[in-house]
Amino acid sequence: MVISFHSIGLASQFLHASEALHGDIGMLNQKDIVICLSKNGSSTEIHALIPPVRKKEAYFIAITAEKQSELAKKYDSILLISEKNEADKQNLIPTISTTSQLALGDALLIALTELKKNSREDFSHAIIPEEL
Numbered sequence: 001m002v003i004s005f006h007s008i009g010l011a012s013q014f015l016h017a018s019e020a021l022h023g024d025i026g027m028l029n030q031k032d033i034v035i036c037l038s039k040n041g042s043s044t045e046i047h048a049l050i051p052p053v054r055k056k057e058a059y060f061i062a063i064t065a066e067k068q069s070e071l072a073k074k075y076d077s078i079l080l081i082s083e084k085n086e087a088d089k090q091n092l093i094p095t096i097s098t099t100s101q102l103a104l105g106d107a108l109l110i111a112l113t114e115l116k117k118n119s120r121e122d123f124s125h126a127i128i129p130e131e132l
Helices: 002-007 017-021 044-056 096-116 120-127
Strands: 033-037 059-064 077-080
Touching: 002 096, 017 044, 033 044, 033 096, 059 096
Parallel strands: 033 059, 059 077
Antiparallel strands: none
16 A cells, blocks of 8 residues: 555555554654554554554544454544455455455545546656656
8 A cells, every 4th residue: 555655646654553662653743644454453553553643643544344343443434344254264364354455445545546636647757757
């Protein structure tokens, strides 16, 4: 998602929940939007990340399959992915959930492109500097 957002001229950065809790949360500010991806929305790192994101007053979007999770209860906006099992027999390997999250990211990208009214020329200039 981060690289795709860059391609339409939106500044974005990946922030891992564990690293955020060890100081990287300092990069957030009130004007930022945090998109938090978590299938079950209840991991220790995700649960611990919610208060510092709230303190920074960043806008908080949750992408999760569990609408009753701690993450889903603390969002500004929520995008629900399928609650279906993963592709492996033990339902452990993130396959369907990650594909669903990627598809939602692509949908956000398209919506943002339309909101920004990006043209073909805007997209090519984001990739190829004019001086080349």
